[in-house]
Amino acid sequence: MKRLLKGGRVxxxxxxxxxxxxxxxxxxxxxxVEKNLPAGEGITxxxxxxxxxxxxxxxxMHVHLREPGQEHKETIATGAASAVAGGFTAVACMPNTxxxxxxxxxxxxxxxxxxxxxxxxxxxxxxxxxxxxGEQLADIGELHEAGCVAVSxxxxxxxxxxxxxxxxxxxxxxDMPVIDHxxxxxxxxxxxxHEGLQASTLxxxxxxxxxxxxxVARDVTLAGLTGGAVHIAHMSAxxxxxxxxxxxxxxxxxxCEVAPHHFTLTDEALAAPLKYxxxxxxxxxxxxxxxxxxxxxxxxxxxxxxxATDHAPHHADEKRVEFDRAxxxxxxxxxxxxxxxxxLVHRGLISLARMVELLSVNPARILRRPGGSLAAGQxxxxxxxxxxxxxxxxxxxxxxxxxxxxxxxxxLKGAPxxxxxxxxxxxxxxxxxxxxxxx
Amino acid sequence: xxxxSSRTTTSAEADRPRDPQPAASTVPATHLRxxxxxxxxxxxxxxxxxxxxxxxxxxxxxxxxxxxxPTLRGRTIVNLFxxxxxxxxxxxxxxxKRLSADTLNVAIATSSVVKGETLVDTAxxxxxxxxxxIVLRHSxxxxxxxxxxxxxxxxxxxxxxxxxxxxxxxxxxxxxxxHKGQLAGLKVAIVGDLLHSRVVRSxxxxxxxxxxxxxxxxxxxxxxxGMEQLGAHVTxxxxxxxxxxxxxxxxxxxxxxxxxxxxxxxxxxxxVFGMTEARMRLAKPDAIVMxxxxxxxxxxxxxxxxxxxxxxxxxxxxxxxxxxxxxxYLLAGGIExxxxx
Numbered sequence: 001m002k003r004l005l006k007g008g009r010v011x012x013x014x015x016x017x018x019x020x021x022x023x024x025x026x027x028x029x030x031x032x033v034e035k036n037l038p039a040g041e042g043i044t045x046x047x048x049x050x051x052x053x054x055x056x057x058x059x060x061m062h063v064h065l066r067e068p069g070q071e072h073k074e075t076i077a078t079g080a081a082s083a084v085a086g087g088f089t090a091v092a093c094m095p096n097t098x099x100x101x102x103x104x105x106x107x108x109x110x111x112x113x114x115x116x117x118x119x120x121x122x123x124x125x126x127x128x129x130x131x132x133x134g135e136q137l138a139d140i141g142e143l144h145e146a147g148c149v150a151v152s153x154x155x156x157x158x159x160x161x162x163x164x165x166x167x168x169x170x171x172x173x174x175d176m177p178v179i180d181h182x183x184x185x186x187x188x189x190x191x192x193x194h195e196g197l198q199a200s201t202l203x204x205x206x207x208x209x210x211x212x213x214x215x216v217a218r219d220v221t222l223a224g225l226t227g228g229a230v231h232i233a234h235m236s237a238x239x240x241x242x243x244x245x246x247x248x249x250x251x252x253x254x255x256c257e258v259a260p261h262h263f264t265l266t267d268e269a270l271a272a273p274l275k276y277x278x279x280x281x282x283x284x285x286x287x288x289x290x291x292x293x294x295x296x297x298x299x300x301x302x303x304x305x306x307x308a309t310d311h312a313p314h315h316a317d318e319k320r321v322e323f324d325r326a327x328x329x330x331x332x333x334x335x336x337x338x339x340x341x342x343x344l345v346h347r348g349l350i351s352l353a354r355m356v357e358l359l360s361v362n363p364a365r366i367l368r369r370p371g372g373s374l375a376a377g378q379x380x381x382x383x384x385x386x387x388x389x390x391x392x393x394x395x396x397x398x399x400x401x402x403x404x405x406x407x408x409x410x411x412l413k414g415a416p417x418x419x420x421x422x423x424x425x426x427x428x429x430x431x432x433x434x435x436x437x438x439x
Numbered sequence: 440x441x442x443x444s445s446r447t448t449t450s451a452e453a454d455r456p457r458d459p460q461p462a463a464s465t466v467p468a469t470h471l472r473x474x475x476x477x478x479x480x481x482x483x484x485x486x487x488x489x490x491x492x493x494x495x496x497x498x499x500x501x502x503x504x505x506x507x508x509p510t511l512r513g514r515t516i517v518n519l520f521x522x523x524x525x526x527x528x529x530x531x532x533x534x535x536k537r538l539s540a541d542t543l544n545v546a547i548a549t550s551s552v553v554k555g556e557t558l559v560d561t562a563x564x565x566x567x568x569x570x571x572x573i574v575l576r577h578s579x580x581x582x583x584x585x586x587x588x589x590x591x592x593x594x595x596x597x598x599x600x601x602x603x604x605x606x607x608x609x610x611x612x613x614x615x616x617x618h619k620g621q622l623a624g625l626k627v628a629i630v631g632d633l634l635h636s637r638v639v640r641s642x643x644x645x646x647x648x649x650x651x652x653x654x655x656x657x658x659x660x661x662x663x664x665g666m667e668q669l670g671a672h673v674t675x676x677x678x679x680x681x682x683x684x685x686x687x688x689x690x691x692x693x694x695x696x697x698x699x700x701x702x703x704x705x706x707x708x709x710x711v712f713g714m715t716e717a718r719m720r721l722a723k724p725d726a727i728v729m730x731x732x733x734x735x736x737x738x739x740x741x742x743x744x745x746x747x748x749x750x751x752x753x754x755x756x757x758x759x760x761x762x763x764x765x766x767x768y769l770l771a772g773g774i775e776x777x778x779x780x
Contacts, residue, residue, distance in 0.1 A: 197665030201480075203580035203602030203637060206663070276581030320559055322579030324600070 002026045003423070004039055005438075008048030008384070011055050013353040014361045014373040023054055025380045028422035032376045049434030051388055052417050055356045056372050057089025057381030059363035060333060062154075062179075062233055062257060062308035065091070065122070067113060068106065069098025074313040074401045076110060079333070080119035082311070082400035084427035086333040087416025089381035090121035091311075092367060094154040095132065102127035102138040104146035111147055119426050120419075121381070123149040123367060128167045128178060134159050137170060144174040149367040152179035154233055157215050159185055164219065168228025177229040177255070177366055182215035182240065183207075183284065192324050194285040198267040202276065204323065207285050209237030216240040220247035223254050231366055232256035234310045236284035238294035245303045255366050257306035258295050260332060260339040261406070266292055269406060278319040278326035279406040282312070299358065300350050305366065307358040309336050313402030331400045335407050338391050341414025345387065352387070384418035386432045391415045471769050475587045475594040478603035479644040487645060491613050493765035494758070500537060501760060511540035511771055515570040518544045519562070520597070521577045526732050526756060527597050527607070531574050534763035538771075543570070562586050571774055572767070575599070580637075593770050601635050607731050608641035610762040612649065614755050615686050618727050623650030628680040628722075630712055631690025631739050632701070634661040638731045639690060643671055656680035657690075657712065660701040677712050684722040688729040689714050689739045705738050715741045719749065727751045 005023040010033055012018070022037040023030065039045045048054065065079035074082075076093075083091045093110065095101030101110065107124045114122030126143030130136045132153040140151055151171060158164040158180055167178050188211045193199040195206025216232055220243045223230040232244060235256045247254035261282065266289050269280045280286060298304035312329025319326050340359070344350045350358075360383075364372030370379045395408035418438045419427035425438045468485035479487070500506055516535050520528050528544070535542040545565065556564075558577070565573065572593045575583050580600030587594045598604040612622060619625055627646055633639050633655050646653045647670040654672045655662065656679075666673050674680050681687055692708055702708050719728065728740075728750045736742045745752060 195664060197668050200663035200665040201640070201669065203600050203640060205601075275584045317557075321557055322577070322585060323581045324579050 001423075002031070002043040004037055004043050004045045005054060006037075006045055006047050008052050008054045010374065011053055011352045011356050012374040013357050014056070015375050017374065018353055023374065023382070025423050028380050030374055030376060030378045030380050033374050046437050048384070049432075049437070051386065052432070052434075053352060053385045053387060054374075055383050055385060056360045056374050057419070057421065058087050058337070058359040058383045059090045059092070059367070059369070059371060060088045060309050060311065060336065061092040061306060061363040061367055062259075063091045063093050063311035063333065064096065064313065064329070065093040065110075066313060067097060068109065072315050076113035076122060077117040077119075078399065078401040079311070079313070080114060080117045080122060082331070082333040082398065083120035084419040084421070085399040085416075086335070087337045087383045087385065087419055088120055088333060089383060089419060089421045090123060090369065090371060091333070092123040092125050092149055092363075094125055094152060095127040096155040100127050100132050101125070101148075102130050102132070102143070104139075104142045107143060107146035107148055120421060123147075123369060125150045125152050125154070125179065127151060128153045128158055129163060132156055134163055137163070137166060140170060140174065144176060148176070149369060150177045150179050150231070152181065152233065154179065154181045157181050157183050157185065161218055161222065165222050165226055168222055168226040168230060172226070172228050175368060177231045179231045179233050180215070180219050181233050182212050182219060182235075184211045184214045187211035187214065192281060192285070193270055194267040194287045196267055196288050198270050202270055204270070209239055209287060209291065212237045212284055213239035213243065217243045220244065220252060220254050223247060223252040224250055227253070229253040229255070234259045234262065234284060234308070235295070235304070236262045236287050236291060238291045241294055241298045241303060248303065255305040255362070257308040258299060258304050259308060259310045260336050261286065261330060263292060263295050263299060264339050264343050265406065276323040277406060278321065278323055279330055279404050281323060281326050281328055282310070282330055283328035296344070296349055299344065300354070305358070305362045307336065307340060308363070309333055311400070313400055314404050315402060316404070319404050330404050330406060331398065331402055333400060334398050335393055335405060337385065337416045338393065338412040338414050339407070341385070341387050342412040346413055380420060380423035382418075382420040383416060384420075384435075384438070385414070386417040386429065386435075387414045389413070389415040389417070389432055391431070470772060474770075475583070476605055476766055476770065477583045477587055477594065477596050479605045479608050479641045479648070480603070482648070484648045487609070487612070487648060490609055490762065490765050490769060491616060493769060494609070494613050494761040497764035497768070498758065498761035500764070501757070506537050507539060508537065509539045510768055511535065511538035514540045514572070514771060514774075515568075516540045516542050516572045516574060516767070517565050517570045517592075518542060518574045518597075519565065519576070520544070520546045521582075522598070524576055524598070526759070527576060530756070530759040531597060531763050534760050534767060537760070538764055538767055540767070558582060558585065559589060562590055566590050566592060572770060593774070595766060595770065598637055600637065601640070602637050603641045604637040605641050606759070606763050606766060607638050608645040609766070610755055610759040611642055611688065611729060611731070612645050613758045613762050614729065614751055615727070617754075617758070618751065619685055622646060625651045625685040626654065626683055627651050627686045627688065628654045628656060628684040629688045629690065630656040630677055630680060630714065632661045632692055632696060633657045633666070633690070634663050634701075635693065635696070636690050642688065643669055647671070654680040654684070658702050661696070677718060678721055681718055682721045684726055686727050686729060687714060687719065687722055688731075690731070691733060692735055692739050709738055713737070713739060713741060714744050716743050716747070719744055719747070729755055731755070
């Protein structure tokens with residue numbers, strides 16, 4: 001089946017494209033992107049409503065889908081539904097399930113579930129170490145063979161420098177990155193909030209930015225030593241960004257990601273509008289103004305490679321407890337596009353093309369996956385954005401099984417309109433005028 | 440959370456005459472704006488003065504042969520304590536009984552709750568029995584804020600984690616005011632473990648609101664960041680903190696902090712920070728010494744100082760009852776207003 005998307009703005013930075021183009025899709029492939037492509041026999045013409053923007057499918061390279069083991073929070077099916085509703089055509093899911101994804105059996109199970117759901121592509125990330133315990137390397141070759149796109153012990157750092165060194169060396173033969181959750185466990189200790197005025201005032205145990213910065217500096221150094229590829233997960237502190245820039249300047253294979261909540265909120269959200277809101281508790285914690293400003297600068301100047309959500313669903317009961325007892329994390333798949341458009345693009349801090357690099361081109365490149373491009377012959381994973389759509393975030397309306405978001409009630413400008421995976425429309429935003437034409 | 444910042448004048452004012460106070464710059468408060476007492480952070484200076492003035496009246500009750508008034512007859516107050524406490528719990532209980540409230544003490548070891556009922560469920564179960572107020576002590580900062588969001592009862596914070604202990608700060612201020620006449624312009628030194636102390640946070644907020652100069656002193660390992668932004672002077676030289684002070688408040692040093700590397704030994708702590716008679720001589724001649732208890736004699740305070748003529752430590756305990764009676768009374772007044780509305 002051929003479909004011709006006519007009349008939209010196409011932003012495809014991987015191919016230097018930004019302008020009004022038509023997109024011809026045949027089955028699960030992109031045939032060509034050109035001006036004034038003719039409709040023909042057997043071609044369904046979709047007229048793209050004015051104001052919508054066609055971009056390569058967005059990829060969230062850091063999510064927690066909780067299956068197997070914690071299906072009360074999320075399943076691969078509900079997580080995939082949340083992903084496509086957020087405009088993502090693919091997600092990479094962390095291995096901290098129960099049991100941990102440290103073997104081909106679990107990886108295969110995840111891929112089966114994802115295929116059954118038939119929504120977003122799901123790229124499992126395997127564990128670096130067996131059980132993510134940090135003691136012995138997992139069977140990384142087997143994980144790679146089974147379909148893992150990276151390895152990570154996310155939730156925990158790879159605490160031992162020696163183990164991290166070995167992981168970076170070993171993964172070189174599979175050309176896959178090691179994604180590290182950077183935090184010095186002794187400095188983080190039992191902290192629950194960014195160490196600063198807010199934590200002091202609220203009496204919350206602090207986690208200094210240095211807890212992250214020290215581990216990022218170590219990983220950057222080890223990337224230099226080993227030639228391995230290290231990707232810094234959910235970077236939150238300004239000193240971490242300095243270390244990443246330094247590593248890049250040295251030519252080391254270092255990349256990093258920032259989560260929307262870390263470029264949107266500061267630790268002041270712990271005090272207002274809701275004091276001790278457990279939906280503002282995440283790890284790494286919301287940091288202070290200077291950190292947020294540095295991260296935004298990094299997002300704009302290219303030293304930050306990726307926006308990833310760290311989508312971390314938790315059941316309402318688990319969050320309705322004392323702040324220090326609540327689990328870390330918030331859902332993020334369905335708030336990422338509105339926050340990125342509203343907070344970064346519409347404020348003139350980054351261009352739409354840069355947004356596409358952060359959410360599509362670079363994640364595809366780092367994970368060595370198809371996508372991130374609308375070139376002829378590429379897989380037809382396409383997101384259509386409605387940058388001027390006014391949205392009000394409603395936690396209760398999220399497709400994710402969990403509703404733990406601090407953005408409930410936020411009014412933002414910008415939304416995903418359509419999500420197309422392998423040429424198939426898997427999500428249509430009913431609120432966007434004309435979006436039904438893609439169905 | 441709460442935006443009800445406007446202080447409205449109600450007819451209830453006329454029903455509660457109060458002693459004229461010397462030249463307060465603003466209109467004296469006649470009631471508390473909030474339903475709960477979660478922290479000093481929520482109180483205006485006028486509300487703090489209202490509580491202290493009311494406590495003056497309550498203190499008089501303790502001097503009577505029959506120490507009981509019918510003010511809270513028919514009111515049910517639950518003392519919900521998730522942390523061991525002798526002083527604060529008994530003080531609240533005495534205050535409640537002197538006001539004729541029906542009191543219920545629920546003490547729950549935090550450890551047994553970990554695997555069982557959540558705080559929210561425990562509170563909702565107690566709520567089902569329709570108490571008017573819940574006095575909550577909990578090891579988690581913000582536990583009182585959490586209950587205030589879900590409970591109909593009025594919540595009184597009897598100490599939440601490292602956050603606030605408002606009635607302690609109020610009784611401290613009451614004690615200082617009793618000796619010094621007022622708080623504005625006084626130098627108050629607070630020495631000890633500032634990091635883990637809810638007492639210091641409430642005291643810093645209260646004392647700065649009433650115009651006192653607050654000096655915080657402790658090892659740099661136990662000073663939380665941002666205290667200067669809250670208006671404190673911060674030093675690790677105890678002599679500097681104590682010099683010329685009108686009041687010196689010591690905080691308990693918990694023995695387990697040594698394992699955390701906060702300081703090397705109790706011996707060294709006493710050498711560097713312990714309040715000795717020699718150090719007290721740096722303070723004003725009429726300075727008072729305070730401690731929220733329980734004391735570690737020979738660690739943060741020398742016995743001679745604890746028992747010395749300037750010590751008001753036991754007065755603090757006595758004043759605690761009056762201050763808590765005042766808080767209970769003022770919050771109960773709000774219950775009447777709500778019922779009438």
